[in-house]
Amino acid sequence: MFECLMYLFENYVHSEMDVMMENKILTDELSDAGFQKDAVFKALAWIEGLADMQERLDYSALSQQPVHSVRIFTDSECVKLDQDCRGFIYFLEKIGVLSAETREMVIERATQIESKSFSVDDLKWVVLMVLFNLPDQQAAFTQLEGLMFDEAGGTMH
Incomplete structure (x- = not known):
């Protein structure tokens, strides 16, 4: 799972490529890269959890x-x-x-x-x-x- 997250970060997020592609396309691409579907699903769920936290974050508190x-x-x-x-x-x-x-x-x-x-x-x-x-x-x-x-x-x- 963690290796899949690092792969996503290095190849999609860090390179500023579109990471908001359809989950099926991303899942297929990660499977083709050698990651097991279970690890891919867990990594995508981890990213969704991070996005949920970012949505709930009070950004005004970050600058205090x-x-x-x-x-x-x-x-x-x-x-x-x-x-x-x-x-x-x-x-x-x-x-x-x-x-x-x-x-x-x-x-x-x-x-x-x-x-x-x-x-x-x-x-x-x-x-x-x-x-x-x-x-x-x-x-x-x-x-x-x-x-x-x-x-x-x-x-x-």
């Missing part, structure tokens, strides 16, 4: 001053997001890449990823996918992209 509070993770979130992942989320919030609202979106979307292991590198992709389509988040998106990619060599950390 940061709230200085501590986020306590639930037991189920801690199972999915190890200490390194939780520390990275905290770091992104402290440097202004994530607001309280986008942090919650990231946590919710990350915990919905079906994967036996979930690393900080995986979390970085989730953050990119969450920030990509949010208005006024281009600077945060670019800042995270800079953290992910080595400027000199173009490699991921």
Whole structure:
């Protein structure tokens, strides 16, 4: 499922191609690319969940001053997001890449990823996918992209 999401992000969203094509066409194309239909359906459902969250988001709250509070993770979130992942989320919030609202979106979307292991590198992709389509988040998106990619060599950390 996660590999399918990354494929979609890299080949459709990040390249600014039309991702709003009919689900059947997209499903067939992803199946032709080697993804199992079950993974495709789960990835598309994950994207729909992200779109629903973006529709409900109060965009005026994104530009407000940061709230200085501590986020306590639930037991189920801690199972999915190890200490390194939780520390990275905290770091992104402290440097202004994530607001309280986008942090919650990231946590919710990350915990919905079906994967036996979930690393900080995986979390970085989730953050990119969450920030990509949010208005006024281009600077945060670019800042995270800079953290992910080595400027000199173009490699991921």
